[in-house]
Amino acid sequence: MTDLSDELLPHGLLPEALLPETRRALLHRLAVGQAQGRTPSLVGAVMRGGRMVWSGARSMIEGHAPDANVQYRIGSISKTFTAVLVLRLRDEGLLDLADPLEQHLPGTVAGRATIRELLCHAAGLSSETPGPWWERTPGSLRPELADLLEEQPFRHPAGERFHYSNPGYALLGALVERLRGEPWGEVLRQEVLEPLGLTRTTLLPQSPHAGGFAVHPWADVMLPEPLTDTGAMGPAGQLWSTAADLCRWAAFLLAGDEKVLATDTLAEMRRPAVGPEGDWTACYGLGLQLARRNGRVLVGHGGSMPGFLAGLWLSEEDDVAAVTLANVTSGTPTSTIAADLVSIVAEREPRFPAPWRPFTDADPQLLALTGPWYWGPNPVALHLRAGRALELTELGSAARASRFRPEPDGSWTGLDGYYAGEPLRVVHAADGTVSHLDLGSFVLTREPYGPAEAIPGGVDPQGWHAG
Known part of the structure; x- marks a missing residue:
C-alpha cells in the first residue's frame, strides 16, 4: 500500500494524507472485492486534490501484491483518450461535432453518422465488429476499416437512442489518423500521454505488467487469456496503464490542462450528451460515462478485455477519484468497487x-445591479461574483442558481x-438609467x-388593486 507521502504538490506542500481508518476501509473494500470476485490480483488507488493519495492491492500470492506502477489492460477506458483527441481537433477548428464522418473520413459505410453521435454512442451503429471476436484475435485479421x-x-x-458501439470509436481513431497524418497511437503519445506525464500508458504491455486470466465459473482454476494487438480497433480498447497513471488521468479529466484540453471542453465532456434528461441513473457524455451512485454524480468509464477489468470514477463535487x-x-x-472507494473517502473525509x-x-455599476429583481410577480436575486460573473437565484425556492459568464460586448451568457x-x-432607459434586464426575452424589473x-x-x- 502506497501513500506517496514523498510527492510534493506544486506549492511545496505534501498531499493531504488519508486517515488510518480511511486507509483501512479502502484496503478492506479491495480485499472483499478480490476474494468475492476470485481475481488473481486487484489494485486500487484514490486521487484527491490532483494527486494520488492512496493505493493498495490484494493478490492470490501471499506477500506479492502489485503496486500502482504495474500495468493492466484498461479496455474501454481507452475511449476517454480517443475522445480527448477528437475534441482537440474540434477546438483547433479542424472539424465540427455536427459534421458527418464522411466529410473528413470518406468511404466508410457509416459516413452519415455525425462525429458527436459517434462520441456519445448515438449513431445507431452495431455494438461489435463482424466475427471473429475482435478482443481475442489479432488486428491483422481486420486490416481495413471496411473489415470493422x-x-x-x-x-x-442515428440520434434516436444510446447504443454502445466499439466500431464507432475505431472510426473516431481513424478520423484522428486522417486529420493528423500519423497513427492514432503516435498522436496519442505526442499530444496527450507525454504532455501529461503518463509514461506508463502504452499500446502494448511493458514490464512490470499483469497477465490476464479467466477464472472457471464453477471451480477455483484459471486459464490464461491471449494478449492481443487489436489493430484498427485499438482506439476502442487497446491501452495498458497503471493505477498511478490513471490517477493522473482522472485529475486531468477533472481540472483540464491547457497543454492538452481546456477546462471548458472537459466540462463539456462530463455533461450528459445522450440519454434521459430527467431523473437519470446512468447516461453518456462525450467519451465519458455518467452515473448516480451512493448519492453523488460520478463521471468516468469502465473497461474490460479478455483477462482484465478496470474502473475509473471521479466526483467533481468531492474532488475525489478512484481507480x-x-x-x-x-x-x-471493478466499476462498483471504484465507486465505493470514492464514497469511502468522500464520506469519511469530506472536502x-x-x-x-x-x-x-x-x-x-455592476454592484448597483445586484439584489432583488422580479420576473412578473416572481422574486429573484442577482449576485455579483468574481471576474464580473453573475448568478441568479430564485428567492424562496430551493432551485439551483443559474450562473452567467461575462462577454466582451457587455452582455452575459448562461452557463447551466x-x-x-x-x-x-x-x-437602459432614454435617460441612461437601467430600465430592466432582458434574459432570453424574459423581462426582469426592480418592482x-x-x-x-x-x-x-x-x-x-389601475395597477395593483383588491380584485
Whole structure:
C-alpha cells in the first residue's frame, strides 16, 4: 500500500494524507472485492486534490501484491483518450461535432453518422465488429476499416437512442489518423500521454505488467487469456496503464490542462450528451460515462478485455477519484468497487470548502445591479461574483442558481440549467438609467410588473388593486 507521502504538490506542500481508518476501509473494500470476485490480483488507488493519495492491492500470492506502477489492460477506458483527441481537433477548428464522418473520413459505410453521435454512442451503429471476436484475435485479421463494419452497420436510426458501439470509436481513431497524418497511437503519445506525464500508458504491455486470466465459473482454476494487438480497433480498447497513471488521468479529466484540453471542453465532456434528461441513473457524455451512485454524480468509464477489468470514477463535487484494475475476465465489479472507494473517502473525509475571500475588482455599476429583481410577480436575486460573473437565484425556492459568464460586448451568457446559452442584457432607459434586464426575452424589473413601459403586453392602468 502506497501513500506517496514523498510527492510534493506544486506549492511545496505534501498531499493531504488519508486517515488510518480511511486507509483501512479502502484496503478492506479491495480485499472483499478480490476474494468475492476470485481475481488473481486487484489494485486500487484514490486521487484527491490532483494527486494520488492512496493505493493498495490484494493478490492470490501471499506477500506479492502489485503496486500502482504495474500495468493492466484498461479496455474501454481507452475511449476517454480517443475522445480527448477528437475534441482537440474540434477546438483547433479542424472539424465540427455536427459534421458527418464522411466529410473528413470518406468511404466508410457509416459516413452519415455525425462525429458527436459517434462520441456519445448515438449513431445507431452495431455494438461489435463482424466475427471473429475482435478482443481475442489479432488486428491483422481486420486490416481495413471496411473489415470493422457490416455492409449495413446501423442497428437504430442515428440520434434516436444510446447504443454502445466499439466500431464507432475505431472510426473516431481513424478520423484522428486522417486529420493528423500519423497513427492514432503516435498522436496519442505526442499530444496527450507525454504532455501529461503518463509514461506508463502504452499500446502494448511493458514490464512490470499483469497477465490476464479467466477464472472457471464453477471451480477455483484459471486459464490464461491471449494478449492481443487489436489493430484498427485499438482506439476502442487497446491501452495498458497503471493505477498511478490513471490517477493522473482522472485529475486531468477533472481540472483540464491547457497543454492538452481546456477546462471548458472537459466540462463539456462530463455533461450528459445522450440519454434521459430527467431523473437519470446512468447516461453518456462525450467519451465519458455518467452515473448516480451512493448519492453523488460520478463521471468516468469502465473497461474490460479478455483477462482484465478496470474502473475509473471521479466526483467533481468531492474532488475525489478512484481507480480499480483487475486481471480477470469477469466476476469482479471493478466499476462498483471504484465507486465505493470514492464514497469511502468522500464520506469519511469530506472536502473542505475553499475559504471565502472578497474580491477587489467590483465595478460600482455592476454592484448597483445586484439584489432583488422580479420576473412578473416572481422574486429573484442577482449576485455579483468574481471576474464580473453573475448568478441568479430564485428567492424562496430551493432551485439551483443559474450562473452567467461575462462577454466582451457587455452582455452575459448562461452557463447551466434552463438559461444555458441564453443571453442576459442590461437595458437602459432614454435617460441612461437601467430600465430592466432582458434574459432570453424574459423581462426582469426592480418592482413586480413595473415599470409598466418595460413589461411586454403592458400593465393594467389601475395597477395593483383588491380584485
